[in-house]
Amino acid sequence: MAAFEYKALTERGKEEKGILEADSSRQARQILRDRGLSPLSVVVTRDSGDSETSNPISEFFKPSLSVSERALLTRQLSTLIAAGLPVEEALLAVSKQSENVKTQLMMSTVRSKVMEGFSLANSFAEYPKAFPDLYRATVAAGESAGHLDLVLNRLADFTESQQESRAKIQQAMVYPIILFTLTVSILAGLLGYVVPDIVKVFADTGQELPGLTIMIIAASEFVTDFGLMGIVLLIAVVYGFNRTLQVPRFRLAYDRRLLHLPLVAKMSRGLNTAQFASTLSILSRSGVPLVDALKIAGEVVSNTWLREKIGEATVKVSEGSSLSVALEQSGYFPPMMLYMISSGEASGELDDMLSRVSHHMQQDVELLMGVLLSLFGPLMLIIMGGAVFTIVMAILLPIMNLNQLVV
Structure with missing residues (x-):
């Protein structure tokens, strides 16, 4: 399942932007129609081959997070996982909680990789500027030890x-x-x-x-x-x-x-x-x-x-x-x-x-x-x-x- 960034018109003709998950762009458009929206554009934010075909230029333009944004995101993930939510649901909740489209996009992409079977640390590697080596290594250690919520905290x-x-x-x-x-x-x-x-x-x-x-x-x-x-x-x-x-x-x-x-x-x-x-x-x-x-x-x-x-x-x-x-x-x-x-x-x-x-x-x-x-x-x-x-x-x-x- 991939993440798609869309633009659509509401029934009142107002333009709406957002991110959703679907197996294909065709399914994404159908989901928008089921919501009563008229899709204008649906663009995939990441495909399964991005990791293999990445190059230094594309890595340079990948989004990043400020220290305060990363701390807030980590705290939210820690709280949700400690409450017993699965990782993919916690990522979805954090994505919806954020008002920043950039953060929503990153969390949706990370969630897509987690649902494909990747670990959370490997999924974070999709955005190395937002989640540096220290962050990913610590998350990987928490996953292997079974104490991800404590490590995130x-x-x-x-x-x-x-x-x-x-x-x-x-x-x-x-x-x-x-x-x-x-x-x-x-x-x-x-x-x-x-x-x-x-x-x-x-x-x-x-x-x-x-x-x-x-x-x-x-x-x-x-x-x-x-x-x-x-x-x-x-x-x-x-x-x-x-x-x-x-x-x-x-x-x-x-x-x-x-x-x-x-x-x-x-x-x-x-x-x-x-x-x-x-x-x-x-x-x-x-x-x-x-x-x-x-x-x-x-x-x-x-x-x-x-x-x-x-x-x-x-x-x-x-x-x-x-x-x-x-x-x-x-x-x-x-x-x-x-x-x-x-x-x-x-x-x-x-x-x-x-x-x-x-x-x-x-x-x-x-x-x-x-x-x-x-x-x-x-x-x-x-x-x-x-x-x-x-x-x-x-x-x-x-x-x-x-x-x-x-x-």
């Missing part, structure tokens, strides 16, 4: 916590970004428009200008003559830098350097290790074997150098080494994290220890970021105030010298 908790942490960082960045933008705009306005008008007055007097005033005039002329060119050059540099980072060996060297810079190293290491520990915890709790969980959790880490070290640790664990020893040999994981993992391995509570490590590392990162952002605001005010004071003094000094000459 954990997945929803994990997704919501990740979204909450990301939202906190984004909210904390709003004020500094606004303040920085205002600072740059005010300085550009003063140097580009105010100072040139005053320079004309001083030029008519023919007096010798103080050094500070000459410096501000030079800065003003530079902004006026080369400001636009400077913006274009800055954009070109940023674009070129981002393109360079797409080259694997440059990205690897850049990420390795980040892990040795003051403050930046602690921030980058904290974010990546927290994400790694959190992902490894949810996978391990769901019954995924440790080696497989390490492979998936390593792919979640954004720092490529750290990802490479996790790959090396994964090989050592597969060869019989303990997780704590394998991670310690990389030299990039915090001692607190290593001690807690070692304790978890010894006590048989590795899942709980990984969860605690993730929470602890996330708290450290949020605390450090909060301190840095709280310092950034006053620093911007000092810079803006100092710059405005310098410009004002550069304007007042010639006026004061002129008054002394008159006296």
